[in-house]
Amino acid sequence: MRILIAFVLVGGSVADRYSRGTVLRVSNFGAGVTQGAVAYLLIPGNYRLWAVVVLAAANGALEAFTSPALRGIVPELVPGTAIRQANSLLDGYSRR
Numbered sequence: 001m002r003i004l005i006a007f008v009l010v011g012g013s014v015a016d017r018y019s020r021g022t023v024l025r026v027s028n029f030g031a032g033v034t035q036g037a038v039a040y041l042l043i044p045g046n047y048r049l050w051a052v053v054v055l056a057a058a059n060g061a062l063e064a065f066t067s068p069a070l071r072g073i074v075p076e077l078v079p080g081t082a083i084r085q086a087n088s089l090l091d092g093y094s095r096r
Contacts, residue, residue: 004060004064007060007061007064007065008064008067008068010064010065011023011027011064011065011066011067011068011069012068014065014069015065015068015069015072016068016072020069020070020072020073020076021073023065023066023069024066024069024070024073026065027062027063027065027066027069028062028066030058030062031059031062031063031066034055034056034058034059034062035059037055038052038055038056038059041055070090071087071090074086074087074090
């Protein structure tokens with residue numbers, strides 16, 4: 001859990017320093033690559049557990065960049081009167 005908190009702090013600072021849209025694109029692309037790699041390893045059935053664990057950890061680290069960038073981009077995309085509703089939609093999405 002401590003590692004996740006550290007990654008979220010780093011992800012938040014990266015999302016504040018760079019374009020949130022770019023951070024979202026890069027982190028979602030990386031998540032797609034790691035998930036595709038896991039599928040590639042698991043479908044044939046002859047995989048190494050350590051490789052799946054490393055890819056899952058990388059996917060979790062990328063999520064730590066996605067979440068702060070997504071939270072920060074909401075005010076840029078939604079009018080001021082709808083920010084509360086948009087954030088509540090994100091809360092429902094993240095709890096699935």
